[in-house]
Amino acid sequence: MEYYTLDNGLKVVLSPDETAPIVTVAVYYNIGFRNEPKDRTGFAHLFEHMMFQGSENLGKMEFIDLVQKNGGVLNGSTRFDFTIYFDIVPAHKLETMLWAEADRMKGLKITQDNLTNQQGVVKNEVKVNVLNQPYGGFPWLDMPQYANKNWYNAHNFYGDLEDLDAATLEDVQSFFHTFYSPNNAVLVVVGDFEPAQAKQWVQQYFAAIPSGTVPATPNLTEPVQEKEQRFTKDDKLANKPALAFAYHMPVRNSPEYYAMGLLDQILLQGNDSRLHQALVQERGYTGSVGGGINAELGNMYNYNGPMLWMGSLVHDKNVSADSIVAVLDQEIRKLQENGIDQELLDLALVKMRSSLYDQVSQMYGFGRADLLATFALFDDNPARINELEAEFRKVTPELMQKTISEYLRPTNRTVLIINPQAQS
Known part of the structure; x- marks a missing residue:
């Protein structure tokens, strides 16, 4: 390169x-x-x-x-x-x-x-x-x-x-x-x-295209959230309720940011994830739960500013929003109370590595171009693409615990409930 x-x-x-x-x-x-x-x-x-x-x-x-x-x-x-x-x-x-x-x-x-x-x-x-x-x-x-x-x-x-x-x-x-x-x-x-x-x-x-005067980037900082927020939105076309949750992310490239990437793998990515197991397999509240960091608009690498870790699901009418949030809290609490041992951390690393290589190899080189471009734009360092694995490997069980306490607390969360208005 x-x-x-x-x-x-x-x-x-x-x-x-x-x-x-x-x-x-x-x-x-x-x-x-x-x-x-x-x-x-x-x-x-x-x-x-x-x-x-x-x-x-x-x-x-x-x-x-x-x-x-x-x-x-x-x-x-x-x-x-x-x-x-x-x-x-x-x-x-x-x-x-x-x-x-x-x-x-x-x-x-x-x-x-x-x-x-x-x-x-x-x-x-x-x-x-x-x-x-x-x-x-x-x-x-x-x-x-x-x-x-x-x-x-x-x-x-x-x-x-x-x-x-x-x-x-x-x-x-x-x-x-x-x-x-x-x-x-x-x-x-x-x-x-x-x-x-x-x-x-x-x-x-x-080379001959003249450069321009680019204004300073606006201040993008978000205040620290200290209280859970809940909102309900009526949807005249939906016939089933839906729920999304979001937590403010740690600062990009910080040690906690990499820890959140691994927590995302444990909690939300794949059929073996804690939330899929708890909401889909064990309770049957929904057919699927999805999301992630920078979900639906990219990946955890290609952004530069405050970000959300987010999950969402469409669910049956007889399942209350409170019961879904209770499961979310329970799964996070289990990780906090039982700790994250090296075996679980290693599994998250394997999943993360697989996801990263899927990202890099997608669409005839476009996946690699995407990371190289964003690392050049935001970090002036496209070679960061070769350093990601090592950064994830630095994450310890202790850092995972600290990140859960600081960022996966209910007071850092926003819950959005879709209230269906269509007749099913």
């Missing part, structure tokens, strides 16, 4: 892998839901759509055609702390994709027609995925709004329809010039390529 920065501030990570004649090109911009402008909710996501509307040398839909007609796949996605664009193509098309990504970084086609069109697309997406869907936005969109206090962590990041309508052409142009500069981005290439040649192309296509 090679990591360097161009004179204009663009971070570049090159990670060759000759397993298959494929390359993944990923560009991550250091702007996400969390730090979008106030009174412009959903703006980071709206802008992600704008990036497919044409650039200086590629008209509308031509970027997409370029990838697909060469047998590739592409996508974009907005997350808490970044917006990502990636292309997976046959290896001999690497130069083409570097040129195309540079073309839209350099000059996006920002017109009123494109903006109006994409405002409509995003509003429809909100209606289809959230407003007109049973359990729409539960819990990934809902829970941050209930559990957090700081607006940046707690607003509707999919976008309020009024805010989406209010976006002007000037807003979009300003957003592009502010956040889509090379000095606010990282370019990652993973796959079957020659590093020297790739470096030459990166220099050729990206």
Whole structure:
């Protein structure tokens, strides 16, 4: 792996892998839901759509055609702390994709027609995925709004329809010039390529793009929660109740953060997890319980700010929310009172290692590109990808106990109950 920065501030990570004649090109911009402008909710996501509307040398839909007609796949996605664009193509098309990504970084086609069109697309997406869907936005969109206090962590990041309508052409142009500069981005290439040649192309296509003035990251800190919060949300389309719980996470990269990663494996991940066994196997309250750290919007590595450890389940009407919360408390208390022995810790490490390697190897190198990009953006150190296992291995049973006491206390928890309004 090679990591360097161009004179204009663009971070570049090159990670060759000759397993298959494929390359993944990923560009991550250091702007996400969390730090979008106030009174412009959903703006980071709206802008992600704008990036497919044409650039200086590629008209509308031509970027997409370029990838697909060469047998590739592409996508974009907005997350808490970044917006990502990636292309997976046959290896001999690497130069083409570097040129195309540079073309839209350099000059996006920002017109009123494109903006109006994409405002409509995003509003429809909100209606289809959230407003007109049973359990729409539960819990990934809902829970941050209930559990957090700081607006940046707690607003509707999919976008309020009024805010989406209010976006002007000037807003979009300003957003592009502010956040889509090379000095606010990282370019990652993973796959079957020659590093020297790739470096030459990166220099050729990206080096002349001027850097911009990026504002300071807003203050994202959350106050310490000292009292359990409970909320109920009516859902006119749901016919069964649902419940989600969330606990504020330790600071990213702290010893307790790694301990929480292992506690997540013990309590929530897989059919052998304590909560699956207690809620599904033993009591039959639900058919499944899911969640995790940064659940549904990424993984425990690719974020940079306050985060929640969250779980959720849809359950039978004859099961009360209190009885589910009681089981949750009971399973956490068992770990606290009985202690976590080395055998349980070793099992959690095996599961964590398996999950990490699944993450790294997913989707033709995209999984590896994702970690390299976020570690470059947030830590200025993509090589952290090689240090994760060692960090988890430093976790002791004593640290696990301390982390349970500090972070898995009921007073650090938010519970969200979905009250079904549809007739079953």
